[in-house]
Amino acid sequence: MQILDEIISGKAKSLYRTDDPKRLVMRFRNDTSAFDGEKTAQLDDKGRVNNHINAFVMKKIEEGGVPTHFVKLLSGQDSLVRSMEMLPIECVVRNIATGSLCRRLGIEEGLDLEPPLFEFFLKNDALHDPMINDFHILTFGWATREEIEQMKSMTFRVNEILKKLFAEAGILLVDYKLEFGRCDGRLMLGDEFSPDGCRLWDMQTREKLDKDRFRQDLGDVVETYRLVAERLGIQIDH
Ligand code: C5P
Numbered sequence: 665m666q667i668l669d670e671i672i673s674g675k676a677k678s679l680y681r682t683d684d685p686k687r688l689v690m691r692f693r694n695d696t697s698a699f700d701g702e703k704t705a706q707l708d709d710k711g712r713v714n715n716h717i718n719a720f721v722m723k724k725i726e727e728g729g730v731p732t733h734f735v736k737l738l739s740g741q742d743s744l745v746r747s748m749e750m751l752p753i754e755c756v757v758r759n760i761a762t763g764s765l766c767r768r769l770g771i772e773e774g775l776d777l778e779p780p781l782f783e784f785f786l787k788n789d790a791l792h793d794p795m796i797n798d799f800h801i802l803t804f805g806w807a808t809r810e811e812i813e814q815m816k817s818m819t820f821r822v823n824e825i826l827k828k829l830f831a832e833a834g835i836l837l838v839d840y841k842l843e844f845g846r847c848d849g850r851l852m853l854g855d856e857f858s859p860d861g862c863r864l865w866d867m868q869t870r871e872k873l874d875k876d877r878f879r880q881d882l883g884d885v886v887e888t889y890r891l892v893a894e895r896l897g898i899q900i901d902h
Contacts, residue, residue, distance in 0.1 A: 665744075675701065676714075676860055685747065692718070692741045696860065698879045700792055705878065711741035713889045714858035716900045719743055720893075721826065721857040728825035730818045732853040733845065739901075748845030748854050751807050754785040754793060755819045758839040759827065762863060765839075768795075774870070780823060782816060787843070814851045815844050822853070830864060833895040835873060838863035859889045 665682050667689050672679040675697045680689040692711035697704040715737065722734035735744040758765055761775040765783075784801065785793045801807050807815070819842050830837045840862030843855035855861070859874040866873060873892050877885045893900055 667742075676710075677856065679745075682744075687735065688745050688747050689738065690743050690745045690856070692743075692856070692858070696875070696878055696885075698875070700789065703879070707878070707886050710860075710886050710889065713886060713893060713900060714856070714860060715741050715743055716898050717858045717889065717893050717896070718856045720896060720898045721829075722853075724829055725822055725825055725853060725857070728821065730821050730825070730853055731850065733847060745854070746847050746852070748847040748852060750843060750845040750854055751811070751815075752787045753796075753801065753806055753815070753843070754787055755815050755842045755844070756783045756785065756839060757781065757819050757823050757842075758783070759823070760836065760838040760863075760865070762838060780820070782819065784815075785841075811844075811851055815842075818842075818844070818851070818853060826857075829896070831867070833892075833897075834867045835892065835895065836865045836867050836870075838865050838874075859892055864892060 665684060668681040668683065670678050670680050676693055676695055678691045678693060680691065682689055692715040694706050694708060694710045695704065696707050696710060719737040722732050726732050733746040733748050735746060737743050758777050758781040761771045761777055762773055765771055766773050784796050786796045787793060798812050801812055802809060822842060827837045842853060844851050845854040862874060863876060864873040865871065872882060873888050877888055
């Protein structure tokens with residue numbers, strides 16, 4: 665398989681066309697950014713660590729019955745994925761209150777959310793990814809009624825799979841963001857799952873093991889991501 669030109673350059677990942685029109689290469693870069701791109705940095709080795717964490721987690725999600733775009737880990741910072749038509753929507757599930765939920769609604773930090781919360785956001789940097797609901801999605805044609813229900817059920821199914829997976833490693837899955845796309849006439853999970861797009865806290869100490877280390881200048885960002893990988897039993901090759 666040949667890697668051709670870059671077609672999308674996101675904040676932390678790039679997508680490349682390949683000689684197979686149905687397959688893309690997803691490259692996890694070392695760049696990181698927060699606060700709508702206001703704060704940026706290069707974090708050595710982040711791409712490779714996240715590529716391996718994502719590959720491991722995507723396989724677990726697939727085994728748990730949620731279809732994903734992930735095909736296989738290639739090497740280093742690259743994975744092979746299905747080419748999809750992405751929906752401009754972010755799906756967030758929260759098990760513990762923190763982040764924008766606390767800022768928006770004045771909810772106490774660290775509160776257990778039972779049942780877990782589900783929120784939709786519009787993927788639009790210029791508008792700072794505003795929160796939306798089912799009606800916005802339907803009225804503006806961003807997804808169908810059936811796709812809305814599928815996004816909710818798949819995102820909650822991912823919660824069941826991953827809460828258990830992380831709990832076995834002594835880690836609390838606090839919240840996370842998923843994105844979906846259309847492929848071969850059905851909805852599938854796309855994008856990535858890594859400590860860049862979720863919040864993970866140590867179960868005993870509640871130490872932050874995710875991108876909040878970068879956002880809040882807590883240091884040891886990639887070292888901590890590597891620790892998460894180690895605790896999940898992930899082998900990171902060179
Ligand atoms: O910032 P907020 O509290 O809404 O984030 C909720 C979860 O979604 C966090 O795990 C965060 O890392 C993730 N997220 C993301 N990309 C965004 C917005 C949120 O990965 N654009």
